[in-house]
Amino acid sequence: xxxxxxxxxxxxxxxxxxxxxxxxxxxEWVLDTDLDRDTYRDLYQPANETxxxxxxxxxxxxxxxxxxxxxxxxxxxxxxWPISRxxxxxxxxxxxxxxxxxxxxxxxxxxxxxxxxxxxxxxxEPGVGFFDLYQHLQEQRIPLWLSNPANAWGSVIGNxxxxxxxxxxYGEHCAQLCGLEVALPSGELVRTGMDxxxxxxxxxxxxxxxxxxxxxxxVQSNFGVVTRAGMWLMPEPEATLGLTFALPETTxxxxxxxxLRGLRLQRVIDSSVTMGNYLRTATMxxxxxxxxxxxGPIPPDVERRIMxxxxxxxxxFTINLFGHETILEARARVIREAFAAHYRGEIHExxxxxxxxxxxxxxxxxxxxxxxxINWWGGRGGHMGFSPILPIAGREAHAQFxxxxxxxxxxxxxxxxxxxxxERYLTNVNQIIYNRDDADMTRRAHALFATLIEDxxxxxxxxxxxxxxxxxxxxxxxxxxxxxxxxLNETLKDALDPNGILAPGKSGIWPRxxxxxxx
Amino acid sequence: MRRRxxxxxxxxxCPGPVRLAVAILLLGGGLLGGAAHAADATAADxxxxxxxxxxxxxxxxxxxxxxxxxxTFMLARRLGAERALLAERLxxxxxxxxxxxxxxxxxxxxxxxxxxxxxxxxxxxxYLTRAxxx
Numbered sequence: 001x002x003x004x005x006x007x008x009x010x011x012x013x014x015x016x017x018x019x020x021x022x023x024x025x026x027x028e029w030v031l032d033t034d035l036d037r038d039t040y041r042d043l044y045q046p047a048n049e050t051x052x053x054x055x056x057x058x059x060x061x062x063x064x065x066x067x068x069x070x071x072x073x074x075x076x077x078x079x080x081w082p083i084s085r086x087x088x089x090x091x092x093x094x095x096x097x098x099x100x101x102x103x104x105x106x107x108x109x110x111x112x113x114x115x116x117x118x119x120x121x122x123x124x125e126p127g128v129g130f131f132d133l134y135q136h137l138q139e140q141r142i143p144l145w146l147s148n149p150a151n152a153w154g155s156v157i158g159n160x161x162x163x164x165x166x167x168x169x170y171g172e173h174c175a176q177l178c179g180l181e182v183a184l185p186s187g188e189l190v191r192t193g194m195d196x197x198x199x200x201x202x203x204x205x206x207x208x209x210x211x212x213x214x215x216x217x218x219v220q221s222n223f224g225v226v227t228r229a230g231m232w233l234m235p236e237p238e239a240t241l242g243l244t245f246a247l248p249e250t251t252x253x254x255x256x257x258x259x260l261r262g263l264r265l266q267r268v269i270d271s272s273v274t275m276g277n278y279l280r281t282a283t284m285x286x287x288x289x290x291x292x293x294x295x296g297p298i299p300p301d302v303e304r305r306i307m308x309x310x311x312x313x314x315x316x317f318t319i320n321l322f323g324h325e326t327i328l329e330a331r332a333r334v335i336r337e338a339f340a341a342h343y344r345g346e347i348h349e350x351x352x353x354x355x356x357x358x359x360x361x362x363x364x365x366x367x368x369x370x371x372x373x374i375n376w377w378g379g380r381g382g383h384m385g386f387s388p389i390l391p392i393a394g395r396e397a398h399a400q401f402x403x404x405x406x407x408x409x410x411x412x413x414x415x416x417x418x419x420x421x422x423e424r425y426l427t428n429v430n431q432i433i434y435n436r437d438d439a440d441m442t443r444r445a446h447a448l449f450a451t452l453i454e455d456x457x458x459x460x461x462x463x464x465x466x467x468x469x470x471x472x473x474x475x476x477x478x479x480x481x482x483x484x485x486x487x488l489n490e491t492l493k494d495a496l497d498p499n500g501i502l503a504p505g506k507s508g509i510w511p512r513x514x515x516x517x518x519x
Numbered sequence: 520m521r522r523r524x525x526x527x528x529x530x531x532x533c534p535g536p537v538r539l540a541v542a543i544l545l546l547g548g549g550l551l552g553g554a555a556h557a558a559d560a561t562a563a564d565x566x567x568x569x570x571x572x573x574x575x576x577x578x579x580x581x582x583x584x585x586x587x588x589x590x591t592f593m594l595a596r597r598l599g600a601e602r603a604l605l606a607e608r609l610x611x612x613x614x615x616x617x618x619x620x621x622x623x624x625x626x627x628x629x630x631x632x633x634x635x636x637x638x639x640x641x642x643x644x645x646y647l648t649r650a651x652x653x
Contacts, residue, residue: 089628
């Protein structure tokens, strides 16, 4: 396989750039063999895919090296694609949006610079993973909890910068960012918020600083390379209490969401509630062939058999409460009373008190158990998440769920659907699980994804996060005033990155030199 | 050091991350004592390499491949429980370990040469194939 080159650059020019990069990081940290290119591709991509193929990777060890690489990238007009640890699985992993880009792998930058238990924050570099930070907190006996995503293999910062979510009151990870250090495309270093002071004493404590607040402009953007970030961490609670429900009918979600919205707005519930259908449990605990070997989606009788085997309802969810025990008891009572009007089933309770073995809630210990889902079909599994944002409205959510289920069936795939409820929004999480050794199934999975984007746009919904291949169509869905928001992003992009060297195409934002070329 | 033990995951068939963490810890310490008893310098060198490989395996691979890990679960389903724990397998070869780490297999993802350098991979492979070493 020859080295792919970005549009407008010759192989020789690209090689000159790689040689210059080696002068900064050392030859061993410029990775440009065929094998290297393969290891930085999207794990779940078909092998013959020509999109999102990197030319090489370069792995700096420090902020200074990142700055030097950015300056050289400008000089040589080479697009860089920053990754923290490259574990954004289902969204493209470590692969770049634009074929021929050089992956800027920040995973060697893995220093935990500060953890402050008194104020509840950490300052970390992008290569620090959830397991690294968890281990540090445990070893140092620091009473702070992580908020982990479902796949906790990745980077703490990287996950926040792609709007990853967790399941504690700190579960909106991008909202926990507080004070960033960013290398701009020019190589200049800036710090945001109170961290912009040379001697700032309140850097990771006040989110906004003075004047325009920039932290969120570096989230899902291509305006700079975040080289360190302050992140808020939750103090270890006195106790946790989990209430698990299994709603018997699909239509139960209509009343349940109306009820849950009220409890969330009143902050009786203060963490996200995630509810899934039977396949969420089945894919974690079994393989498809254990239940059904036929083609097409799982038939209704098999679905019922799986639900019976695992004691599942149509909707299964746990409300997790964290905090002082006295308050938890009162909140649980309010929740039970609210459900009593509609729900006659069992409410399974899990409790934990500080000092006991870790709680059932699953909140703060990182795990990769979610990756079991790719084992569902056998073969080399893959998954993609289609997750449009909806209002927390029962009938609307039910209609979206049913319409999506019908689409899955049309494309011959098993519907793994559910919802995660935020403070005022509902994320409609649909996992598309496939066997990438089956070319037809892989094709159907992607066709389904594209169809779901179109369906959602018609209904007034859009994703909050997406796979590399769908960044352009999702961005196009934000179309008020002839895509004025995209044009604003492009104006910023051209001002900050006139040579278009940083993450071209990220979130549909293309620099001038690549714009409108359908790359 | 981790302070807590026990399985806190809701699913009866699912691994507990804490149990996993403890397993990683035990794995990391298991061979350390044995290495100290190596009789001669060559054996000590070999044992030292195995210990280094074991530490790397625990740190980089153990989050999936220790007891209770997601990789161990997947292997149990595909190959049976007796072949699920990589650290206990006797049939692994250096070539197989190297190939799988760099190319992936089934649900197992690839590792870049930044995440696990060639030298580190050789140490991990040395540990996993220690039973076959001369």
